[in-house]
Amino acid sequence: MTERIRILREYQWARKHHAFRQDLQVDPSPYRAADMPDYARTARRLSLALSLERPVLLPGELIAGTRTVPALPGIYSDEEWARITATHFIHERGNVCNLSPDYASVIASGLLALRARLTDSPYHAAMRESIDAVLDLARRYREAALAAGDEALAQVLARVPAHGARTLREALQSLRLLHFAMWCEGDYHNTLGRLDQTLMPYLRRDLDAGTLTQDEAFELIEAFFLACNRDSDLYPGMQQGDNGQSVVLGGMTPDGADGYNLLSEMCLRASADLRLIDPKINLRVNRDTPLSVYELGTQLTKLGLGFPQYENDDVAIPGLMRLGYEERDARNYAMAACWEFIIPGRGMDIPNIGALSFAGVVDAAVRAGLRTASSVEDLLQDVERRIFADVRATLAGLKNLYIIPSPYMSLFFEGCLESQRDISLGCRYNNYGLHGTGLAPAADMLAAVQRTVFEEGLSPEELLRAMDDNFQGEGELRHHLQFDCPKMGNDDDAADGYAVRLLDMFSRAVEGLRNERGGCVRAGTGSAMFYIRHAQALGATADGREAGVPLPANYAPSLNVRLDGPVSLIRSFTKPDLVRAMNGGPLTIEFSDTVFKNDEAIEKVAQLVRLFVLRGGHQIQLNTVNRDQLLDAQRHPELHRNLIVRVWGWSGYFVELDKCYQDHIIRRVNLNV
Amino acid sequence: MEQGTVFDIKEFAVYDGPGVRTTVFMKGCPLRCQWCHNPEGLSPRPQLMVSTASCTHCGACRAACPHPDAPCDACGACISHCPLGLRRLAGKRWTSEALAARLLRDRDLYAQSGGGVTFSGGEPLMQWPFVRETLARLPGVHTAVETSGYASDAVFEEAMRAFSLVMLDVKLTDPERHRHFTGVDNAPILRHARMLAAGDTPFILRVPLIPGVNDCESHLAAVVELARGAARLVRVELLPYHQTAGAKYEMAGMAYRPEFDTAQPVQTHLDVFERAGVPVRVL
Numbered sequence: 007m008t009e010r011i012r013i014l015r016e017y018q019w020a021r022k023h024h025a026f027r028q029d030l031q032v033d034p035s036p037y038r039a040a041d042m043p044d045y046a047r048t049a050r051r052l053s054l055a056l057s058l059e060r061p062v063l064l065p066g067e068l069i070a071g072t073r074t075v076p077a078l079p080g081i082y083s084d085e086e087w088a089r090i091t092a093t094h095f096i097h098e099r100g101n102v103c104n105l106s107p108d109y110a111s112v113i114a115s116g117l118l119a120l121r122a123r124l125t126d127s128p129y130h131a132a133m134r135e136s137i138d139a140v141l142d143l144a145r146r147y148r149e150a151a152l153a154a155g156d157e158a159l160a161q162v163l164a165r166v167p168a169h170g171a172r173t174l175r176e177a178l179q180s181l182r183l184l185h186f187a188m189w190c191e192g193d194y195h196n197t198l199g200r201l202d203q204t205l206m207p208y209l210r211r212d213l214d215a216g217t218l219t220q221d222e223a224f225e226l227i228e229a230f231f232l233a234c235n236r237d238s239d240l241y242p243g244m245q246q247g248d249n250g251q252s253v254v255l256g257g258m259t260p261d262g263a264d265g266y267n268l269l270s271e272m273c274l275r276a277s278a279d280l281r282l283i284d285p286k287i288n289l290r291v292n293r294d295t296p297l298s299v300y301e302l303g304t305q306l307t308k309l310g311l312g313f314p315q316y317e318n319d320d321v322a323i324p325g326l327m328r329l330g331y332e333e334r335d336a337r338n339y340a341m342a343a344c345w346e347f348i349i350p351g352r353g354m355d356i357p358n359i360g361a362l363s364f365a366g367v368v369d370a371a372v373r374a375g376l377r378t379a380s381s382v383e384d385l386l387q388d389v390e391r392r393i394f395a396d397v398r399a400t401l402a403g404l405k406n407l408y409i410i411p412s413p414y415m416s417l418f419f420e421g422c423l424e425s426q427r428d429i430s431l432g433c434r435y436n437n438y439g440l441h442g443t444g445l446a447p448a449a450d451m452l453a454a455v456q457r458t459v460f461e462e463g464l465s466p467e468e469l470l471r472a473m474d475d476n477f478q479g480e481g482e483l484r485h486h487l488q489f490d491c492p493k494m495g496n497d498d499d500a501a502d503g504y505a506v507r508l509l510d511m512f513s514r515a516v517e518g519l520r521n522e523r524g525g526c527v528r529a530g531t532g533s534a535m536f537y538i539r540h541a542q543a544l545g546a547t548a549d550g551r552e553a554g555v556p557l558p559a560n561y562a563p564s565l566n567v568r569l570d571g572p573v574s575l576i577r578s579f580t581k582p583d584l585v586r587a588m589n590g591g592p593l594t595i596e597f598s599d600t601v602f603k604n605d606e607a608i609e610k611v612a613q614l615v616r617l618f619v620l621r622g623g624h625q626i627q628l629n630t631v632n633r634d635q636l637l638d639a640q641r642h643p644e645l646h647r648n649l650i651v652r653v654w655g656w657s658g659y660f661v662e663l664d665k666c667y668q669d670h671i672i673r674r675v676n677l678n679v
Numbered sequence: 680m681e682q683g684t685v686f687d688i689k690e691f692a693v694y695d696g697p698g699v700r701t702t703v704f705m706k707g708c709p710l711r712c713q714w715c716h717n718p719e720g721l722s723p724r725p726q727l728m729v730s731t732a733s734c735t736h737c738g739a740c741r742a743a744c745p746h747p748d749a750p751c752d753a754c755g756a757c758i759s760h761c762p763l764g765l766r767r768l769a770g771k772r773w774t775s776e777a778l779a780a781r782l783l784r785d786r787d788l789y790a791q792s793g794g795g796v797t798f799s800g801g802e803p804l805m806q807w808p809f810v811r812e813t814l815a816r817l818p819g820v821h822t823a824v825e826t827s828g829y830a831s832d833a834v835f836e837e838a839m840r841a842f843s844l845v846m847l848d849v850k851l852t853d854p855e856r857h858r859h860f861t862g863v864d865n866a867p868i869l870r871h872a873r874m875l876a877a878g879d880t881p882f883i884l885r886v887p888l889i890p891g892v893n894d895c896e897s898h899l900a901a902v903v904e905l906a907r908g909a910a911r912l913v914r915v916e917l918l919p920y921h922q923t924a925g926a927k928y929e930m931a932g933m934a935y936r937p938e939f940d941t942a943q944p945v946q947t948h949l950d951v952f953e954r955a956g957v958p959v960r961v962l
Contacts, residue, residue, distance in 0.1 A: 481739060481762040489764045497784070568764075571690025573701075573785055604962065607693045613792035614691065614699065620791065 007279050008221075010066040011228045015280065017065055018236060026062045026074045034079040038086075045411040045428055047081035048191060049132035052414055053139040054078065055190040061143075061150035063159075068175070068229035070147050070159060071182040073189070073237035080192065081410060094408035097356055099242060101410050102430050104195040104250060104358065106340040107188070107418030108351025110204045113180045116169035117141060120417055129413065129426040136414035140187045141168050147183075174223055177208040178230045184418075186237075191414045194242045195250025195343040198234070198285050199350050202255050202269040209269055220268075227269075227276045234284040243343075244535050245667060247283055247658020250343030256299070257290025258319050260334040265290070266299065274302045274314070281309055283650055283657045288341045289314040290322075291619055300612035307611065307628045308602040312652025315345060315592055315627040318619045322347060325588035325624070329526055331435065344656055345532055345560075345590040345625055346439055352420050354432050357439030357528065357589055360400040363540040364508055365444030365547065365557055367392040368451050372548050373473075376466040382456045386504075389452075390511045397515040397527070400440065405522060436525035439589035442512055443533040443540045444557040445582075446494040447564045449505035450549035454491040456500070458483075469548060476546045476553045488550030488566065495563030497574035502581045513586035530589025531561040531582075531624075534654055538666055556670050559654045561625075562594045565673050572597075572614055580621040592625035593618065594652070596674045599632045627652065636660065636672050680776060683809030686719050686769040686801065688781065694962050696823040696844055698794025701785055703778065705800040705810065706770045710827050711862035712850065713937040714889050716924035720801035725753045725770030728930045734765055751932070769931070775809055779816030786820060795821030795843065804830040804838055814841050825885070827861075828868035835871045844913070845882040847872055851893050852901040860892060860938075869905070876909035885916045890943035899948045903955045914958035919945040 007015070017023065037050035055078050062072040082090065090096075097103075112120065117137045124130040148163035159179075165171070166180035181204070188196045212218035234251050241249040255273055256266035270289075277287055289303050303314045317339075326336035326347060335349045342348045346357030371388040379385050409430035416422035416429040458464040468483070477484040492500035509531070516527040533540075541557045549564065558564055561579060569575060572595055579593045601607050611628065618626045629652045639646035643661035651660045651671050660668060684706040692702035707723030708715075715721065719728055740757035741747055758766045773781075782796050789795045796817060803810050804826055814822055823844040828835065839845060849872060850865075851857040857865035875882040884906055888894045906912050922942065925935035952959035 482759055485759050485762060485764055490759070570688075573690040573699075573788060577784075601693065604694075610691070610693050610699050610792065610794075613788070613794075617788050617791060620787075 007228055008225050010068070011225060011232065011280075014064060014066050014229070014232055018232060023062065023064055023072055023236060026060065026072065027076065028058070028060065028074050030058065030075060032058070032078045034081075037081055038083060043128065044081065045129055045132045045413050048411055049135040049413050051078055051081055052187065052191045053135050056139040056143045056187065059143055059146075061147040063150055063154050063156065067156070067159065068226060069178050069182050069233045070151070070163070071186045071233055073186070073240055075190075076240055077192070077242075090408055094406045095404050096408060097359055099194065100408070102193045102412040102415050104197070104342040104346070104348070104356070105193075105415070105419075105429070106197050106199045106342070106348045106350040106353065107415065108420070109181055109184060109199060109418065111351065112167070112184060112418055113177050113204065114170050116167060116171075116180075117417075118168050119170070120423065123423060127426055129428070132413040133417060133423065136187075136191070137417070140183060140414070143187070144168065144183055171208060172211070174205060174208040174212050174218060175226055177205055178226055182230065182233050188415055189237070189241055191412050192410065193412050193415050197250055197340060197342060197348075198253045199340040200255075200257070200265070200338070201253040201285070202267055202273060203259065203265055206267050206269050220272075224272055224276060227272050228280060231276055231280055231282065231285060235282045238284055245653060245658060245664060246662035247653065248343065248656050249284065250656075251284045251286060252288055252341045252343060252656075253285040254288045254290060254317075254340045255314075256295075257317070257339075258292070258323065258337045260338045262337065266295070271302065274306065277311070277313075278305050278309060281311065281650070283311075283659065286656055287314040288317055290317045290319055292319040293620055295616075295619070297609070297612055297616065300615050301608050304608045304612045304615070304628075307630055308608065310599065310630045311650055312629050312657035313627065315341075315625060316615055316619065317341070317347075317625050318623055320619070321585050321622055321624045322588065325585040328585065329437065329528060329588055335435075341590075344534065344654060345592050346530070347588055347590050349435055351418060352434040353437075354419070354429055355435050355437045355439065355525070355528075357437075357530075358441065358534055359404060359438045361441035361443055361534065361536040361540070362393065362396055362400070362512060362529075363443050363536070363543070364448035364512075365451070366540055366543060367396060368448040368508070369544055369547050372451060372455060373470065376455065376459065376470060379466075381460055382452055385452065385455065386507065389508070393508075393511045394515045397440065397512070397519070401438070401519055401521060401527060404438065407522065432523050436521070436523035437528055438521045438525060439528040439530055440516065441530050441532045441534055441536055441589065441591060442509070442587070443536045445505050445508060445531060446562065447547065447549055447551060447557055448508055449494045449501050450491070450564050450567070451547055452504040453493070453501040454487045454549045457491045458487065473546045473548060477550070484550045484552070486550075487548065489568060491549070493564065493567045493569075495567065495575045495578050496570045497577040502578045505578075506582045509582040509587060513583075528589035529587055530591045531584070531587045532589065532591025532654075533557070533560050537654065538670070556673065558674070559670065560594050561591045562674070573617070576614065576618045576621065576623070580618060580623045584622060584624040587624060590625055592627040593623060594627050594629065596629045596631055599630045602630065631671070633672060636668070640665075640668060680774050681809040681812045682772050682774050683778070683806045683813070684723060684725065684770050685773050685778070686771075690785070692797060695797040695799060695825065696795065696846070697821070698792040699788050700794045700797050700823070701782055702797040702799050703782070703803075705798060705803040705806050707805045708800055708802040708827070709805060709829050709863060710802065712887075713860050713939065714887060714892075714920055714924055716921070716927065717801070718928050718931045718933050718935075719769040723805070725768050726931060727751055727753050727755070727757075728767050728769045728927075729932070730765040731929055733763060735763070737762065740766065775812040775816060778813050782813075782817060783820070789820055793821070795823065797823040797825060799825040802827050802829065804834055807834045807838070811837065811841060828871040829863055830867070830871075832867070832870070832874075835867075835874065839874065839878055839880045842880065845875060845880055846885050846916075847875060847882060848885050848887065849902050849905060850887060852898060856892075860889075872905045876905060876912070879911055881911045881913050882909075883913045883916055885918060888917050888919045888945045888947065889939055890920055890941070890945050891939045894946040894948070896948050896951055899951045903951055903957050906957045907955055912957070914960055915952060917947055917959065917961045919947065919961065
C-alpha cells in the first residue's frame with residue numbers, strides 16, 4: 007500500500023473519523039405528516055438525513071464520503087407501525103434489504119439522466135427529491151474539497167454522480183456516494199455486486215488513454231475499500247460486521263464470456279493488502295478456472311479474513327435457470343449479504359425469509375415414530391411429510407408482506423422508474439428463499455438410529471429415554487452414538503446417503519410453490535443465525551448430541567464429531583444434488599492456522615477448493631483459526647481488536663460479537679494438517 | 680494376502696511430498712530417536728492413546744477395565760466408556776487390498792494436484808512385504824516413502840525401485856552420536872544414502888534439525904557431501920525441531936526425556952547449502 011493509504015488506514019483504524027459524528031436528536035415530524043404517502047415519507051427522510059450531513063475530508067482522501075449523522079428515526083410512529091404490523095407480514099426490520107442494485111447503469115448515465123425521465127407524478131416527485139438530495143450532498147462535498155484546496159477531488163465531484171463517470175476515479179466516487187445514500191434511505195445489507203464488471207470499462211479506458219497507471223488504479227481501489235469500512239458500525243445487522251457489503255469477482259458475463267479480469271485480481275490483492283472486514287469477497291469460479299486464481303484467493307484465507315467465499319458457476323447458473331431465471335440473469339448473479347444468489351438490477355428476491363430445521367424435523371420424526379417404525383424408511387416417510395408440511399406452513403405465514411418503500415433504491419432497478427412501482431413491491435424476480443439448518447446432524451441422527459436400533463437391536467425405548475434424560479447415566483450409549491456411528495463428513499454413505507435424501511425432499515417440497523408475489527420458493531443449505539435458534543428448540547438428539555450443543559453453521563459437519571480430514575469432508579458434502587439448493591449456503595471448513603506455515607500449503611489448499619468445484623459443490627468458504635488466540639481474545643478483548651473471524655455468512659471482528667457466536671466459533675471442528 | 684499395522688491415515692498431507700497426498704503411518708520403528716514426535720509409531724503393537732488435557736477423572740474408564748491392576752494390554756474395553764471420547768487405539772490391522780482401496784479413493788485428487796500417497800511411520804520398511812503388496816495395488820499413483828533408511832540392503836534396493844520418490848532421513852553422520860541419540864548404527868543408513876545418490880530414483884534427503892545435536896555446520900556439510908552431484912536429488916529438506924514434539928508421549932503413557940535443550944533455537948546454516956549449490960528448503 008502507498009504511504010497515503012497507510013496513513014488513511016491508520017486513521018480509520020484509530021476511529022478518528024468518529025469525532026465528526028454529530029449528536030443529533032432529529033425531529034421526525036417533517037416526514038411523518040399524516041397525509042404523506044409512505045414513499046414520500048421515505049424521500050423526505052432521506053432528503054433531511056443528507057442535508058444534515060457535514061462533508062468531511064479525511065487525510066489523503068481519494069474517495070470521499072463519511073457518515074456524520076447516525077440513522078434518523080423511521081418514517082412511522084410507533085402507533086402507525088403497530089397498526090401496520092398487526093395486519094402485515096414484516097420481513098426483518100421492514101426495510102428494503104439484501105438487494106444487488108444496478109450500479110453500472112447509474113454510474114454510466116449519472117443521476118441527472120434519470121431525473122430527466124421523471125414526470126410530475128407524486129411518486130416521481132419522491133424520486134426527484136431523493137436525487138436532488140444526493141446531488142446536493144455531492145455539491146457540498148465539492149465545496150469542501152475546493153475549500154481544502156483539493157482541486158482534483160472537486161473536479162471529480164463536479165462530474166459525479168450527476169453525470170456519467172468517465173474515469174475509474176469518477177466511477178468509484180460515484181459508486182461511493184450512490185451507495186452512501188442507500189444506507190441513509192434506510193435500506194440495508196446493501197451489497198456492492200459485481201464490482202470488477204462494473205468498473206472494468208473505466209479502468210480499461212484510463213489505461214488505454216495512458217491517464218492512469220496500474221499502481222494508481224490499485225491505490226484508488228484501496229481507497230474505495232477503506233471507505234467501505236468507515237461507517238459500517240452504523241449499518242444495521244444481526245451483529246457488528248453483518249452489514250452485507252459483499253462484492254462478487256469473476257464469473258461468467260451475461261453474454262457467456264469469462265468475466266475474470268484485471269480488476270478482479272486487483273480487488274483480491276487490495277483485500278489481502280488491507281486486511282479489513284469489508285468488502286466481503288466472493289469469487290466466482292468454474293471447472294476451467296486456473297489454479298492461480300484459487301491461489302490468490304487462498305492468500306486471503308491464509309490471512310484469516312474468512313473470505314473469499316467461492317461460488318461455482320457450473321452449478322449456480324443451471325441451478326438458477328432451473329428456478330426460472332433467464333439465462334442472461336443467471337449468468338449475471340451476485341451475492342446477497344451472505345451467500346444467497348441474487349440478480350443485479352432485476353431481483354427483488356427475499357432469500358432469507360424463513361428456514362427449515364432439518365435437525366428439528368428429523369428429531370420430531372424420531373421421537374414420534376421410533377417405537378412403531380420397522381425401519382428407517384418408515385421414519386423417512388414421516389420426515390418427508392413433515393418437511394412438506396413445514397415448508398407449506400412457513401409459506402402460509404408469509405401473507406400480506408409489507409416493505410417500507412424506497413424510491414431512491416428503486417432508481418437502480420429495471421422498470422421501477424417507468425412503471426412508478428416501488429422496488430419494495432417487487433421487480434422481475436420475486437422469489438423467496440428458505441435456509442436449511444442442520445442437515446448434517448439430521449443425517450447423523452438417522453444414521454445413528456439405523457446403526458443402533460435397526461442393526462444392533464437397541465430398543466427404541468432405551469434410546470428415547472436416554473434422549474429425554476439428556477444421556478444422564480447413559481454415557482456409554484452416548485459415546486457409541488457420537489463416536490462409533492457414521493457421520494456426515496467422513497465420506498460414508500451410511501450417513502451421507504440420508505443427507506442426499508433430506509435435501510432432495512426439501513427441494514421437492516418447495517417445487518411448484520408460489521408466494522403471494524408470484525415468485526417461487528428456493529431451498530438452500532445455509533443457516534444464517536438459525537443455527538443458534540434451532541438448536542435452542544432441541545433437546546438431546548439421537549446422534550449423541552446433548553441438549554444445548556449448537557448446530558453447525560451453514561453447510562458443515564456436526565460439532566464434536568471426529569473427522570477423517572478435509573478430503574472426506576468435501577466428498578461427503580458434494581454428494582447431495584446442489585443444483586437444487588440454489589438459495590445457497592456454503593460448505594465451511596475450519597483450518598488451524600498451522601496449515602499455512604509455508605507457501606507450499608497455498609497451492610495445496612487451492613487444490614482442495616478446486617476439488618470441491620470439480621465435484622459439483624455450489625459454494626465453499628474456508629476459515630483459518632487459531633483456537634488459543636480466540637480464547638485469549640475472549641479474556642483480553644482489548645488486545646485483539648483486529649482479529650477477524652467468519653461468523654455465518656460474513657466476516658466481522660471477533661471481539662465485537664455476542665458471546666454465543668464467539669463460543670460457537672471456538673467449538674467448530676478445526677482441522678489440523 | 681499381507682496384513683500390516685497402521686496407526687494413522689492422514690488426508691491432505693501438506694508436507695509429505697508433491698501435490699495433495701494421503702499419508703499412511705506404519706506402526707513400529709527400529710530407531711528410538713530422542714526427538715521422535717510420533718511415539719505411538721515406535722511399538723509394532725496396537726496401544727491405547729489417551730488425551731489427558733480435558734480429562735475430568737470421572738473414573739468410568741477404570742471401572743470398565745477388566746484388569747485394572749495389570750499393565751494395559753490395549754484390549755480397548757475402556758474406550759467406549761469415556762464420556763468425552765478421549766481414548767482410542769493406535770494401531771489397526773489392514774489388508775493390502777483394503778488399504779489400497781482406501782488410498783485409491785482419492786486418485787482424482789492425486790491426479791488433479793500432482794500428488795499421491797506417502798508411507799511414513801514409524802518405519803514403513805519394517806513392514807516391507809505388506810507395503811510392497813499395497814504399492815502393487817496402486818498402479819499409476821505417485822508413491823513416496825519417508826524412511827530412516829534402517830533396513831537391509833535388499834529391502835532398500837527393492838524400495839528404491841518400487842517408490843516414485845524416496846525421502847531419507849540423515850540424522851547424524853557420526854556413528855557414535857547416531858547410536859547415542861537414535862539407538863542404532865548409522866552405517867546402513869549412510870550406505871543407502873549413497874545408493875540413492877548413485878541410483879535413478881528421485882530422492883530427498885531430510886534432516887530433522889535438533890538443537891545442539893545436529894544443527895551444526897559440520898553435520899550439514901556432511902549432508903552436502905552426500906547430496907552433491909547426485910543426479911536424482913530433488914533437494915535437501917530441513918525440519919526444525921518443534922517444542923510440540925513431546926505432546927503425544929503422555930497420551931501414549933510414555934515419558935519424554937530428551938537430553939538436549941528443547942527450548943534452544945535451531946540453526947539452519949542455509950549458507951552451507953547455498954555455497955555448494957545444493958537445493959534446500961526449510962519445512
